[in-house]
Amino acid sequence: MQPAGPGRGIAQLFAARAGVMLAGYLVAVLLARGLGPAAYGTYGLVLSVLIWLEITATAGIAAAMTRLLAQHDGAAASLERTGRALLGAVTAALFAASWLAAPALARLFGVHEGALLFRLAVLDLPLAGLYVGYQGALLGRRRFGVWGVALGLQGAARLGGTVLLVLWRPSVAGALVVNAAATTVALAYLVAIAPPGLGRPSAPWVRRLGREAVPLGLYLVAVQGLASVDLWCLKALGTVPAPVVGLYVAAGNVARLLLAVPTVLAAVLFPSLARAVAARDEAGARAHLATALRGALAVLLPAAALLAVHAEAVMTALYAPAYAAGARYLALQLAAFVLFALLDVGFQALMATGALSRAATVVAALVPAALGLNLVLIPRAGALGAAAALAGALGLGAAAALALLRRRFGVALPLASVVRVGGATGLVAAVGARVETPLGWLPVELAALGAAYLILLRVVGEARGERR
Known part of the structure; x- marks a missing residue:
């Protein structure tokens, strides 16, 4: 697929993000109705912690990949490998720390069976690391259409999974599993479309990405x-x-x-x-x-x-x-x-x-x-x-x-x-x-x-x- 021009790319990204936002709000409404206020409050709390953890682990690196790829097209393969390796290492470390900290988080927030819920939530962390690695690479290469399809698949999978969950047996644990499953669906599409390259990360690129x-x-x-x-x-x-x-x-x-x-x-x-x-x-x-x-x-x-x-x-x-x-x-x-x-x-x-x-x-x-x-x-x-x-x-x-x-x-x-x-x-x-x-x-x-x-x-x- 050829890179999109700036105007077309912005339109593609805007449409994809608008669709994901709409799907996200439909998910919120369905879960609020299905879970009831008390359980929905627990879900909202756990999800807010997960979002903060994912931003901590991934956001700066993905944006840096996008900027550097736009400036260094000739070194794209090495830069992408390094960015993905760095994201994988950071998310794996944060996943392990979050898994161990889950009981403490449950006690801090007074969440019943909270250790299980926090552990189910952070299953999405390593998946998010791989997913966001594709975001940085695809946006840096201006392959906006591929990234837009991935966003759409993630939103649709999350919405579809939530509909099934609410019709069957709504629960906070089930909603967190659906969240991770939706990331998996989008990631599977990305791997099929653009398999990640193999090779060692570059130390100079690690330092540059960090800065x-x-x-x-x-x-x-x-x-x-x-x-x-x-x-x-x-x-x-x-x-x-x-x-x-x-x-x-x-x-x-x-x-x-x-x-x-x-x-x-x-x-x-x-x-x-x-x-x-x-x-x-x-x-x-x-x-x-x-x-x-x-x-x-x-x-x-x-x-x-x-x-x-x-x-x-x-x-x-x-x-x-x-x-x-x-x-x-x-x-x-x-x-x-x-x-x-x-x-x-x-x-x-x-x-x-x-x-x-x-x-x-x-x-x-x-x-x-x-x-x-x-x-x-x-x-x-x-x-x-x-x-x-x-x-x-x-x-x-x-x-x-x-x-x-x-x-x-x-x-x-x-x-x-x-x-x-x-x-x-x-x-x-x-x-x-x-x-x-x-x-x-x-x-x-x-x-x-x-x-x-x-x-x-x-x-x-x-x-x-x-x-x-």
């Missing part, structure tokens, strides 16, 4: 920890019943829908920003950033507001009436993930300019602050305290990211845009709060309010990018 991977890996590990420490503390402190943890996890899944915004921006904006910086086109870089910040605000603010004013209906429609009480946590979590998206846009923009270490250091420094907020607020306010701590920590991060962007590029969120977007959002949210719609008509109401918001943006000039 490239550590700052980005530290950023990704820290930012994932920042977004997860609220749930970990909520469960570890044991101050709320298990069903409340499940409601909190379900509400958090809704709020995380907002993270689609920085994902899209990362694919579209930051290659352009990196090119502008490399060409010393400061005016072009500032224009790209200003467009990204205004666009992010224009999408995030109304989405969060409309979901917040319909929180109980959204939780009931997505999950079940048993999850309606999770609406009380959703507004704060939505605010938190608006801030998270701005944080991620800001720091990824800085990393696109080569400031990897600075971004990683700032985000890592926020993790102790987040931990402190959770330890103070959760004993006093339970799950609401966890959501408030999440919003507070991510607010600090967003403020730091925007301040660094202003210092580096002289770019900030235009006050006029904040006023226009805020005014339009407030108006449609106020209307939405006063209109009572039957549950089955909720999507129609949200679509109508969204259309009204776009018209308002057009009327006030924000949709045309007018400066006033």
Whole structure:
């Protein structure tokens, strides 16, 4: 298969990731309905630990492989072998450590039969190492179509396995096995399409990959920890019943829908920003950033507001009436993930300019602050305290990211845009709060309010990018 061009490649990756995200949310809804709040909270906790472990083991190395392959096409075979060997060694070591630590994790989080559940979860770790090795190699070679098919297979396998599990006998253990099986399906396809080459890793490439991977890996590990420490503390402190943890996890899944915004921006904006910086086109870089910040605000603010004013209906429609009480946590979590998206846009923009270490250091420094907020607020306010701590920590991060962007590029969120977007959002949210719609008509109401918001943006000039 021939490498795809940049535009076609971005379209392929976006379509594949959109499909995987949709499949992931369908899986979340099916499991929430099938398991019930208490067991779903346990599943969400175990999965969040697994995701953090996988990011710790793989993310920085895969991204470094992609960048280096794009720069050193003639040494691709040696670089790929080295990257895969490094990923295999790191994930194998972390798998062994996690397997041994499973009983301690179960005690820390107070999970019944937790050692078994954590061990079932980390079965995916070595598989993820091989899988992500293909990601780094295929994206570096611009074989976006192959990687897109693999993503689609993984999402479809996970969704299909979850449907069968829920119809047969839903359980947390079964859901974790399905997760590992889905990775296996995608990995089998990749091995059949592009068998891994044999040979010894290269010591120079190990050193180069390490230098490239550590700052980005530290950023990704820290930012994932920042977004997860609220749930970990909520469960570890044991101050709320298990069903409340499940409601909190379900509400958090809704709020995380907002993270689609920085994902899209990362694919579209930051290659352009990196090119502008490399060409010393400061005016072009500032224009790209200003467009990204205004666009992010224009999408995030109304989405969060409309979901917040319909929180109980959204939780009931997505999950079940048993999850309606999770609406009380959703507004704060939505605010938190608006801030998270701005944080991620800001720091990824800085990393696109080569400031990897600075971004990683700032985000890592926020993790102790987040931990402190959770330890103070959760004993006093339970799950609401966890959501408030999440919003507070991510607010600090967003403020730091925007301040660094202003210092580096002289770019900030235009006050006029904040006023226009805020005014339009407030108006449609106020209307939405006063209109009572039957549950089955909720999507129609949200679509109508969204259309009204776009018209308002057009009327006030924000949709045309007018400066006033």
